[in-house]
Amino acid sequence: IEAGDDTTLRVEMEDLYPADISGILYELDTDQAHYLLNLLDHTVGAEIISNLDPTVRVDLLKTFTSEELAPFINQMDSDDAVDVLNEQPIQVREEVIALLEDREQARFILDLLHYDEDVAGGLMQKELIKISVNLTVNACIEEIRDQAENVENVYAVYVVDDLGKLLGLVSLKKIVLARKTARIADIYDDDIVYVETYRPAAEVAEVMQKYDLDAVPVVNVQKRLLGRITIDDIVDLITEQAEEDIQVISGLSGEVEEDDTIWARSKVQLPWLVAGAVGSLLAATVINGFQSELGKIAALAAFIPIIGSTGGNVGIQTSSLILQSLSDTSGLNATLGQRLLRTLLVAIINGLVVGLIAGTYTFLIGEPRLFFVVAMSLLAVVLLASFMGTVTPLLLNRIGINPAVASGPFITTANDLIGIGVYFLIADALLAEL
Amino acid sequence: IEAGDDTTLRVEMEDLYPADISGILYELDTDQAHYLLNLLDHTVGAEIISNLDPTVRVDLLKTFTSEELAPFINQMDSDDAVDVLNEQPIQVREEVIALLEDREQARFILDLLHYDEDVAGGLMQKELIKISVNLTVNACIEEIRDQAENVENVYAVYVVDDLGKLLGLVSLKKIVLARKTARIADIYDDDIVYVETYRPAAEVAEVMQKYDLDAVPVVNVQKRLLGRITIDDIVDLITEQAEEDIQVISGLSGEVEEDDTIWARSKVQLPWLVAGAVGSLLAATVINGFQSELGKIAALAAFIPIIGSTGGNVGIQTSSLILQSLSDTSGLNATLGQRLLRTLLVAIINGLVVGLIAGTYTFLIGEPRLFFVVAMSLLAVVLLASFMGTVTPLLLNRIGINPAVASGPFITTANDLIGIGVYFLIADALLAEL
Numbered sequence: 001i002e003a004g005d006d007t008t009l010r011v012e013m014e015d016l017y018p019a020d021i022s023g024i025l026y027e028l029d030t031d032q033a034h035y036l037l038n039l040l041d042h043t044v045g046a047e048i049i050s051n052l053d054p055t056v057r058v059d060l061l062k063t064f065t066s067e068e069l070a071p072f073i074n075q076m077d078s079d080d081a082v083d084v085l086n087e088q089p090i091q092v093r094e095e096v097i098a099l100l101e102d103r104e105q106a107r108f109i110l111d112l113l114h115y116d117e118d119v120a121g122g123l124m125q126k127e128l129i130k131i132s133v134n135l136t137v138n139a140c141i142e143e144i145r146d147q148a149e150n151v152e153n154v155y156a157v158y159v160v161d162d163l164g165k166l167l168g169l170v171s172l173k174k175i176v177l178a179r180k181t182a183r184i185a186d187i188y189d190d191d192i193v194y195v196e197t198y199r200p201a202a203e204v205a206e207v208m209q210k211y212d213l214d215a216v217p218v219v220n221v222q223k224r225l226l227g228r229i230t231i232d233d234i235v236d237l238i239t240e241q242a243e244e245d246i247q248v249i250s251g252l253s254g255e256v257e258e259d260d261t262i263w264a265r266s267k268v269q270l271p272w273l274v275a276g277a278v279g280s281l282l283a284a285t286v287i288n289g290f291q292s293e294l295g296k297i298a299a300l301a302a303f304i305p306i307i308g309s310t311g312g313n314v315g316i317q318t319s320s321l322i323l324q325s326l327s328d329t330s331g332l333n334a335t336l337g338q339r340l341l342r343t344l345l346v347a348i349i350n351g352l353v354v355g356l357i358a359g360t361y362t363f364l365i366g367e368p369r370l371f372f373v374v375a376m377s378l379l380a381v382v383l384l385a386s387f388m389g390t391v392t393p394l395l396l397n398r399i400g401i402n403p404a405v406a407s408g409p410f411i412t413t414a415n416d417l418i419g420i421g422v423y424f425l426i427a428d429a430l431l432a433e434l
Numbered sequence: 435i436e437a438g439d440d441t442t443l444r445v446e447m448e449d450l451y452p453a454d455i456s457g458i459l460y461e462l463d464t465d466q467a468h469y470l471l472n473l474l475d476h477t478v479g480a481e482i483i484s485n486l487d488p489t490v491r492v493d494l495l496k497t498f499t500s501e502e503l504a505p506f507i508n509q510m511d512s513d514d515a516v517d518v519l520n521e522q523p524i525q526v527r528e529e530v531i532a533l534l535e536d537r538e539q540a541r542f543i544l545d546l547l548h549y550d551e552d553v554a555g556g557l558m559q560k561e562l563i564k565i566s567v568n569l570t571v572n573a574c575i576e577e578i579r580d581q582a583e584n585v586e587n588v589y590a591v592y593v594v595d596d597l598g599k600l601l602g603l604v605s606l607k608k609i610v611l612a613r614k615t616a617r618i619a620d621i622y623d624d625d626i627v628y629v630e631t632y633r634p635a636a637e638v639a640e641v642m643q644k645y646d647l648d649a650v651p652v653v654n655v656q657k658r659l660l661g662r663i664t665i666d667d668i669v670d671l672i673t674e675q676a677e678e679d680i681q682v683i684s685g686l687s688g689e690v691e692e693d694d695t696i697w698a699r700s701k702v703q704l705p706w707l708v709a710g711a712v713g714s715l716l717a718a719t720v721i722n723g724f725q726s727e728l729g730k731i732a733a734l735a736a737f738i739p740i741i742g743s744t745g746g747n748v749g750i751q752t753s754s755l756i757l758q759s760l761s762d763t764s765g766l767n768a769t770l771g772q773r774l775l776r777t778l779l780v781a782i783i784n785g786l787v788v789g790l791i792a793g794t795y796t797f798l799i800g801e802p803r804l805f806f807v808v809a810m811s812l813l814a815v816v817l818l819a820s821f822m823g824t825v826t827p828l829l830l831n832r833i834g835i836n837p838a839v840a841s842g843p844f845i846t847t848a849n850d851l852i853g854i855g856v857y858f859l860i861a862d863a864l865l866a867e868l
Binding site for chain 1: 451453485575578579582587588589605606607609610611625627642643644645646648665666668669670672673675676677679680681683684685686690691692693696697699700703704706707708710711712713714715717718719721722725728729732733734735736737738739740742743744746747748750751753754755756757758759773776779780783784787788791792795799843846847850854
């Protein structure tokens, strides 16, 4: 197709949804994609570029001049435009802004560039419909006609006073059904949920989920209406957050995809592998210190795997439960003491069960003298791992580190090391007569 | 407050959002919550009950008679009503449906009860506004007035033909801006994305995210419009799915929360702990088989932890990357061969790095003769764990099991066992002269 004629291509593309054209772009190399995008209507192209995977987008837009890029940026929602521009070198960013035909868009973008990506201000778009509380429904419809061109999804019209302070909203449904001469002041809903620009993104997502909102207005400290955040951005945010958590739990130290280069993959996998190796070598040092015991009872070595894996598994399970309650909005607020007590009781049951299973095994291999060593060690390991699994995520959360780290290789390695230490200490104490 | 007077309470509750009243309910015991809910307006109460955590809701609704429950169900969106009724014993379900005042609601619920929870039909609500393509805008506004009472968020009006087949939609924005005499046939948008009732929930979520939809219409095989799915349900679905994945990866065998009973927690933690213990005892059997080698070189035992933890970590990292590309909609479609080749190349780099670190350690502890044993074993372990981490999730996905299982204790235990086996086999071969 690619070597073919432009008109046919253009006609074919017109029949497709932008999201489907994105799918096609992923299959093309960057030069072909560049060529195809330039054939398209700028509005459609803008939507496609907004929805591309950021890594693909960065590569693709490298092939665009600022003059080629500007018309697309011109047509984007302001929040998407800022996201795309933030990925560009500073020179390209400034050139593109200078080249924008729509000067309002340029002003929107300059406003939004101030905010951090992970607060409400960085998520919001400037496109919205706001009307003065003094208008009638008829005048309001005229306002919508004027303003609606740039606004993709008009969920509601925001009502402001003369100073631009947010007062409330009128749903489109209400406007459709209202008498044309009714005053906005009489029909608007002042029971409105809003967020301030500085609120963290995660909190915005929580608020929108809690109140089932399609869009939430963003205000500054004086309650002046500055923008709005729509639910589609929150859906993307939640998906990304979940992916990131799983990545952290899996011990990947950065964002990477299966089809990245071999080096890129190795780079995010190695840090935790090396950290895990160092931790395990510390455990090795402990084991080496008990060489004489091992020399006497070689069967002691057989229980090293169960000590390590049980500690790791319990640690991950416990920290995952704590993570879940940390992120739960309907959150119970148990004190640390209560949490630990409950967790300890669960640990005693689990520790006894696993300890008895492994203890039985000592009889099977003809080493009954290890029964108490193995059973007690496992109980101790489960208790310690539960304690670590409870305290570590709470601590990390307190000091502002993503607590999911505590479900990953960190806690596994730590528990491995602690477990081995406890095991040999107990062995040493109980088998002193040897 | 609870022992106090009803009027004050009622007035206080009127000032709160339903979502905030839910927050209060979580703090009360079920009898108090029951009492409070019965004080509230049924519409507000219905919204609160819809949004409660299902486990809390089941306990709470046990205290309600069918007569008390019916007025709330009457006011719910049909999809929420079905969710709540599905949690009730079949007798209560039928009594409540028989008691519903709104017979249309009863019909909606009976329709929806047919569908599985995890397909589009089970997610949809019957509340929507549909109009015939033959109407004018003015007649359409009248239709909206009639139908809108039951519909919470009217994103758009669906356009159908005389047989009820879905033709397209008109956004509310367009209706606000259209001339009153315009015909719907001339202004509606026939470029509409829809899903069939039997489509899996995950696919619906994907479609809505891909096309940035606020609501998607659901049709039967004849393309007759049956209902719609709104974005707030999809947000809940995505959040639940992510929680479930993390749970599976963490080795919890069922849904549980930190504040569940000690027994409930133990019950979801024990299955994988026991499975892990059994796996580790198999590894113990392998180690026991090499007792004579261990007797000669006690330092061999020191490397058991690094073999186990490295295998586990690599397995989790690799399977997590595969999981990610399985769930990625813009998905590359690499063949199994290509995937394995890339993964193997990454594994060689990682295996060499970890192998050399551990190898160096053999010199530090004065056992240089173990250098090749340890380094080669780790390289082999990383290669095997990468292979397992790639193949297992793909296999599980093929046979319809949640592939996240492969990131959990299953793969860790398997890799532990394989790793120990490989390690002692290599040790046996290379140290044959001992």
